[in-house]
Amino acid sequence: MKPPMKSKPVLQVTPARRVAFEVLALVGENKGHSDDLLHTRTASLSPEDRNLATALVLGTLRWQIALDARIAAFLQRPDQQLAAPVAIALRLGAFQLLHMDRIPAHAALSESVELAKWANHAYASGMVNAILRKLSTAPALGTPLYESTAAFATRLGHPLWLVERWVAAYGRTAAISICEADQHEPAEDHTFFVDAPSDLPRIDPGSRLVAELSAAAMPAQGSRIWDACAAPGGKTLCLAYRLPTAEILATDVSPRRLEQMQRRMERTSFAERIRCEVADASASQNAPGFDLILCDAPCSGTGTLARNPEIRHHLRAGDLARQADRQRALLQHALRQLAPGGRLVYSTCSLEPEENERVVDAVLRDAGVRLVPVEGLLDQLAAAKILQPEAAQSLASTAVRGGALRTLPGIHPCDGFFAAVFERSA
Secondary structure, eight states: OOOOOOOOOOOOSOHHHHHHHHHHHHHHTTOSOHHHHHHHHTTTSOHHHHHHHHHHHHHHHHHHHHHHHHHHTTSSSTTOOOOHHHHHHHHHHHHHHHHOTTSOHHHHHHHHHHHHHHTTOGGGHHHHHHHHHHHHHSOOOOOOSSOOHHHHHHHTTOOHHHHHHHHHHHOHHHHHHHHHHHTSOOOOOOTTBSOOOTTSOOOOHHHHHHHHHHHHTSOTTOOEEEETTOTTOHHHHHHHHHOTTOEEEEEESOHHHHHHHHHHHHTOTTOTTEEEEEOOTTTOOOOSOEEEEEEEOOOOOGGGTTTOTTHHHHOOHHHHHHHHHHHHHHHHHHHTTEEEEEEEEEEESOOOGGGTHHHHHHHHTSTTEEEEOHHHHHHHHHHTTSBOHHHHHHHHHHSEETTEEEOOBTTBSSOOOEEEEEEEOO
16 A cells, blocks of 8 residues: 655745745746736735735845855855755845845744745755854955955846946946946936826836937927837827827737737826737838837846846846847838938837947938937926926936937936937938
8 A cells, every 4th residue: 555645744934935936936947027927926915925025036136146155155065056946945045134134034044944845855954044044143244445346246146247248338336336226126216307297107217208308309290109119108108198189109019018008098098199009110011101209129128127137147148139130120110110300219228238329320320310419308308397407417418428318227316228319311
């Protein structure tokens, strides 16, 4: 007779930590985005547990590289490869010990041990317990007077190859500021703007800045707008709000995202002039003659690592060239849809030159388009009492390069955005 099957032990951890563990495992396997996974998997949790699960997931992802470095110091071999569930249990425990003062050390430690057992890695529970106990009593790491790029990249939880690019593009001080900003929940700081009208859609300040620039770029007699990569629709709604007589075509390649966007439009009183269609903006067959096109291109998203911390773990240097090829094709196709005298705003939330300045330079080699300096549009927004006058001046002096807008996390109170404005010859 076969012995009775042993029942799985009851997990002695809070629902919030269980969900955080599961979400981190799926993100590590590239099986979903943390935002989407948290939205679905925390739906049945209490508000307190939902907040804790979110803090654990996003915080662990932000600090993962730094946490792994601290954990490695206590392994028998620094290069020891841990099973993914064991590594996640250790990271969760280490994050709570090092970054969550309100959580008792014994809770962070004991529940991380239980998580390792629950994930069928009971053999590693002793190691998890020992490492986290050592970490809980280890002195805090200080910041030396001078750090190498590799040292501050690790301390601030960023891959070295990415930080080296930012040092080369923006300088060491700015690169440190970017990394520091990426390690915190992004503040919804709208101090750029004079006000935030109650019926204007709530979007992050960087996205709003791009949308406001786009509305300001509309030619005086323009009436047709194409938002080429529109979902989730915040910029589209801002255009509709600022340009109430314009006819707007909003397209996106994802049917699911466009359906969500359409539901958002249905709840907005001034969205009746927006028409939504599923379309690939790099190959769509719209009738040319748009007066304004917003081409907010899909990109690496390196300007949004505070909001999307897992990007740093999945992105590879080789991905940038593939993104740039797609972006050039998208921009060149969209420019052909412009009416004479029409304008196109090309934007990304990437910090990488391949996706921004180099795309613009490649397209400008084509005859028939010129770059419109954004300084004049910033002045226009200040005159219209949309931008604070001092914000327009500050952006013109710190965020404009070669006539294009470039915001940097930690330097400007928003995510990292790039925007360039093209105009077709009349």
